Amino acid sequence: MQSLDAPDSLCNCEVLMTTVAMKAPVPAAGRSSKKKTSPGGGIGRYLLLRFLLIFPTIFILVSMVFWLMRTTGDPITAALGGKLGPDQLAKLISAAGYDRPILIQYFEYLGQIFTGNFGTTISTNRPVSEVLLTYGSATAELVFYALIVAFIVGIPLGLVAAYWRDKAPDAFLRVFAILCYATPVFFAGLLLKLVFAVWLNVLPVAGRATVGSELQMQFLPDKSGIYFIDALKTGNPAVFADVLLHAVLPALALGLLTAGVFLRLVRTNVIGTLGTDYVDAARSRGVNEFRLVSKHAYRPALIPIITVIGLQVALLLGGAVLTETTFEWKGLGFMLIEFIKARDFVAVQGIVALLAVIVALSNFIVDIIAALIDPRVRY
């Protein structure tokens, strides 16, 4: 499973699935000696190669989405067919250029995306890039909160499970981790809503902020769209608290999904490092057990975790679509569903293309971090 021996599996994300991934890279001494070290193949060359690899990835995804969506017909008929007469439809189709040969449309679309133009939505007649900017910040905020929850919950619990391997805490935490994975985010969201928002009535049911707070942030001179920052700028603690309270349930629902993955990853990797000679050596020197786990065993186990975070971004974005729908969190995922309902495929295509770019970029960044930490990754 190590990427070292497989130079043609180009990106380092060859981790197959979370569980298989977990057992991958227990740092094994002597493994690196197998690798042919090419003279002059330093970090710079790796950076460049890995950077160039972003483009085919984005190109493939964008092309795939374009061709798949186009097999359903042109976007205007899809959105407005049945609402307008055939004459009006034909007029609109030729005005938008959808009656030209599809290959020309394809290359035009690629060119437009390259310059950051994702087209104009049919249902709301706004540039897709504007939609992406407005709602992208909301999604980014949600994903960021979720990652924090995942780290806070997943990593310490993973260390606990690894230290008490096959004992009661481990059994309990493993079932907890599987439950985190087995619970669809929207079901977790519904349960959280039911308990904390309806029965206990301590947290808001849905949305990103109350109408009052949103009004206050609306009049900020340079608002970022990220409510956390905007609420700070208003200087009003009530608004800030309101925004944070609204984020708790969505962040928990989405974060727990990933927390389970982190827990399992940390557990498996720390079990691997706990069995190494240097941990035994440290223990014989009298290093206390807490320090042993939290420093000696944990640090080297971090590398495989970092590699997997790249894949988690994809999982989180997919989960964000569902979480946003559950909590009416007006981000990209929420809008995506709205556009699908309106059969506005230009907008759908734009959002999917943007997410493809984000996924490709985050995988790139993660691979680079992994290469900087662990020289064996570079090839």
Place this chain on the structure above:
Amino acid sequence: MTAATMLAPKAPLWTRLPVVHQFRQSIGLQRGMLVVGLVITGVFILTAIFAPLLAPYGYSQLRDDNGTFGAQQAPGGAHLLGTTVGGYDVLSRVIWGSQTAIAVMVIAVVLSIFAGVALGLVSGYFGGWLDRVLVVVCDAVYAFPALLLAIVMGIVISGGRSDLWGGIFAAAISITVVFIPQYFRVIRAETVRIKAEAYVESARVLGASNGRIMFRHVLRNATRTLPLIFTLNASEALLTLAGLGFIGFGIEPSSAAEWGYDLNKSLSDVSSGIWWTSLFPGLAIVLVVLGITLVGESLNDLADPRLRSRRAPGNTGVVAATSVVPGGTLDAGPGGIDGLETGPLAPDPHPNDDPFEAK
């Protein structure tokens, strides 16, 4: 040496069956997890098979002899788990939903195994530019959020809602596209490794055709890890189906029962404190995924010597048939490892040796 003496006395057939073998191999906590998973999965499959007998009403039934069921009735009385906002019986829809779930899981996993294995085998065996292209494409698809890809496929295949089998196939094919890269990667990696083995070279020297080498020599040795991915993917298929249903790509309630669709409809109920419409379909999803994942996890752990809990020395159990040992497991030798021993209770010639050494 005749063929008869070459064959080692094998363990009885039933102990070599996939799950039975792992069950015998497991101990303690791992056995517990495996058993719990098997029980839940078994109950799920039985529910799906006997849904017509178990469900008190049909999945699209709105009325019986006493008139309509009424919407959002609390659990109890004629409707053990209450009724939904659309006036369906919750218990019946939860039970019927298992049929839809199992159909989608089976179709999705079978389709993706066939496509992924075929692509991986060809790509890994022949290499060259086709291999390069397929690897990059699969990496791209693999990195992409599965649900988004399934949404795009859902739009393409069904344009949204559809009837029973249309809906099931739309969901299954959407999920298949997401899973193909996983099988592709595993099989390709294994194929590349096995291609370099001596027995493949011997077969080539003997003049075996590419097709024969691929299917007889490579494929048979490359499929060891498949059962593990298989179980994990089955649960992921169910989650994707539920996700699709939840965002409105579900199957119409008049065609079949689908848990994700029911959860979507219960979204507004939750705000008014109606818990039974969301709790039970959700629990059904969680339980089924939990059961299948427990089985998959246990098989996965048992296949990996680093994760397998060991018996006390002297009672070491058996080597996992699914564990990936470079060059094959030990029983591949002439006569097998068992053939080297005179019998299970033969006097030990080296009583002071490490008990693990024998295996």
